[in-house]
Amino acid sequence: MDRTTLRQFTIRVPATSANIGPGFDVVGLSLSLDLILTVSHSSFPEQHPSSPPPPPKITYSGEGAKEVPLDAYKNLTTRVALYVLRCNNVPHFPPNLTIHAHNEIPFGRGLGSSGAAVVAGVLLGNTLGNLNLSVSRQLDFALMVERHPDNVTAALVGGFIGSYLRELDREATEAASIPLAEVLPEYPKEAGPEWGISPPSPPTGIGHYVRFGWSEEIRAVAIIPQFELSTAKARDVLPQAYTRKDLVFNLQRLAVLTTALGQSPPDPELIYEAMKDRIHQPYRKALIPGLPEVLSSITPDTHPGLLGICLSGAGPTTLALATGGYDEIAASAAEIFKREGVDVVWKLLEVAPGSLVTITSSSR
């Protein structure tokens, strides 16, 4: 591109539900709620100036509009994009950058809003800088910011995904353990010493994943309480160690679940039991009034069509997988939550494709 090129593109990133019961920090499912960025910018000057161009203009609509920062040096997505650019020798955003974000993913509900914002930031940096990063390298950048792989991997590649983090050698472990504030420093708008410091690049090949089968009949009912629960707070209540009995309980179920959700027709008896968990849900129930009763009283026997029910991500959303009876499942859950003083909305969702960048125009 030369100086006069104006480029426009869109980035679409799906919501995700992590864990699906027993797969804590391991499995994620992409769902049909989107974060969409509509981006326009001029080409980079041939010589990078030492001070940044005027800051990008961000506008925002949809979920989180009242709370999201519109300062590009504070907003999660644009900070991640700048991190990716700066790690690849592009020191600043390009000139005349405007970004409109439209977000359907509610904040702090266990539907992967932060994972989507991070993945959108990685794709934004990659596209703005014409970096052509491989999917694996994109994942490395996302994992430097959101360190459990379940949401970001499913958001990036789409589908029902299992992932692990490679065991890193000492040097790479240190590189990957850098505090988030250093990975994502808040840059000042004007020239300053912070602009001279290169951020730490991620080690290569941190995350690895596989896509499981997903039976086309299965849809997801997301029952979304009208309060936010930050993932950090819902991780703080978890213990550091577990009994062998509880670990084996989860491993047995996870091994069955990853294949059972790909079988057609899906088997409710098998799946309902395989979606139980002893690693995170029992510890999080105190943060979500009504959750234990919702998980134990809505079953394939009481609600034909239900396959299984679990906490979505770190909560507070409940995710029911089903082939029918969606209204009845949602109504019963809403009634239980209401008795505990919790209002909910519910959405019927499909499994969604992975993230997509579409170049809409590139003109002189």
Ligand SMILES: Nc1ncnc2c1ncn2[C@@H]1O[C@H](COP(=O)(O)OP(=O)(O)O)[C@@H](O)[C@H]1O
């Ligand atoms: N589209 C977005 N743009 C900027 N920041 C976002 C966006 N989506 C989420 N966030 C940030 O992530 C936080 C929610 O993250 P988290 O507590 O992990 O919950 P979730 O389960 O929704 O991922 C929000 O409060 C906000 O700071």
Ligand SMILES: N[C@@H](CCOP(=O)(O)O)C(=O)O
């Ligand atoms: N495995 C993580 C998943 C968090 O997902 P989120 O959508 O709540 O951010 C956890 O359970 O903490």
